[in-house]
Amino acid sequence: MIEKPIHRRLVAILVADVVGYSRMMEADEVGTFQALKERRRHVLEPVVRAHGGRIVKLMGDGVLLEFPSAINAVEAALQLQLKMTEANVGIPASRQIILRIGINIGDVIGEGSDIYGEGVNIAARLETLAEPGGICMSEKVHNEVHGKISIKMKDLGLVQLKNIAAPVRTFGMMTARALPSTALSPSKEYTTVAVLPLANMSGNADQEYFADGVTEDIITELSRFKNLSVVARNTTFSYKGQSVNVAEVGRQLGADFVLEGSIRLADQHLRASVQLIDVQTGAHVFAEKFDREMADIFAIQDQIVEAIIGRLFFNLQEVAGVVRGRTSTTSISAYTSWLRAGAAWRNGDEKGAREHMHDAVRIDPTYAPALASLGLLYAYWRFSEPSAATDVELEDQCQDFAARAIAADKTDPFVLTSVAACFLLVGKIDDAIRYSGIAIAISPHDINVLVARGMIVAYAGRHEEGLALVERGCKFEPLLPPAFVSSLGDCYYLARRFDAALAAYGTLINPPYFFRLNQAACLAQLGRVEEAAVIARQKPDTFDAIVYARNTIRICALPEDGDLWMDGFQKAGMFVSRNVP
The missing domain is CATH 3.30.70.1230 (Nucleotide cyclase, GGDEF domain)
Structure with a gap:
């Protein structure tokens, strides 16, 4: 045998x-x-x-x-x-x-x-x-x-x-x-930290962007730690320039600790002063000053973050050996351009944001956050304003920047989330799901990561699942930025909850026209056609409704979701063919 x-x-x-x-x-x-x-x-x-x-x-x-x-x-x-x-x-x-x-x-x-x-x-x-x-x-x-x-x-x-x-x-x-499976107050399950904007003590208003940028980087770095819940920038920056009772602000934000301080930049010398305050007692957990030459700005940021973590989690074994995953640029010039781009974007200057971001990449071609942001800016550009470039050219550009960002850094949640959002906006839903999934696995308490993941999942056709994630992110954020509001509105719309979507869109103040068009679609779906038509008639001459409709339909994984948007636009009075794609 x-x-x-x-x-x-x-x-x-x-x-x-x-x-x-x-x-x-x-x-x-x-x-x-x-x-x-x-x-x-x-x-x-x-x-x-x-x-x-x-x-x-x-x-x-x-x-x-x-x-x-x-x-x-x-x-x-x-x-x-x-x-x-x-x-x-x-x-x-x-x-x-x-x-x-x-x-x-x-x-x-x-x-x-x-x-x-x-x-x-x-x-x-x-x-x-x-x-x-x-x-x-x-x-x-x-x-x-x-x-x-x-x-x-x-x-x-x-x-x-x-x-x-x-x-x-x-x-x-x-x-x-x-990642919590139910909506919990972050202060109950996690230690919550609010980072107030560092005051610019340079005596030069032109240096404001620098103090803001350093504050944002501290928030981002703290968000990497799974044991911390960090109040998002959009909320804490609402207190910028105000004289406040820090402990009271902390209680308003549901924070356990509040970080405040100042930053002074003179010639090439930088001084940062920070204090960490226990909200319950009002006592200073620590207060330190950091004096360095400008070339050591990254070292100062590292020291501030490590000092906070050390004070908060001195009893955790993992803290002593933690290694932060910073892989961004070490070029001060590139970093400065990156900060200027962020300031321009927040001020509504999209063109200026792109120019500063290009400067950062020109100085450091492997600066992953800048590359990822450029990819997202070019993808967003296709929706928001006319361009001399064709739709295909813009799409190629944003995907090229996204690919370069991932090649430079596959571990930064900001990079991964920006790349994922970029892929969503060009209709590459599988890639968007993949990269947003990695981002949320790395940084499950990062509010931006959570909301972006929910938005992507909703457009993938998993409406309730995506909505639940966005709602969770918004519950962590007392003051919702426009991007969060629009994401929430889109998710409600895709879930066919038009009343809730309309309420979300209605909180936007002076939004870009395409956000208002989404609001018109909601009104139309609710039978309020005349109100929707008023918004449709306010269309700027430079706004291309056909291009916007095509791009909106394209990012929907399910044909019925694309039809839903098209139906809303048509009921609102937009002349858009169903054969747009």
């Missing part, structure tokens, strides 16, 4: 299991089964396909997956945890489906559609070590993905796994589980 040859192959193995499955089945057997079935169809299967994997077998509340590489497996695990967390939004904690995931690389024996071997057994044991909502991987996997995927792993050391002879060095991490 001739024995069949044994077929072996090296693969990445992922094992996932539902936390508390037996308890859930006991409480609601039918409901739990149906919920799990839905998650498999709408979350598990698409994620596995997108990363080139294969479902080997389902095991009750668990699943065994096979991937061609460790990178594919880890990226799939991150995406799986993220999507599971998003799907849990609004669901009571007792009914949420939360996964543990174990990943290993091993030589397996294939028999039919199944696989066997010690590599599979190790992945299954690692799954039991993972935190709820987290991932546990072997050293083999860690070595393969280290430096290639932006993840922070905790070395768990050598672990003796059940029925495995030799100890296995193991690494664990939390993932999208850090």
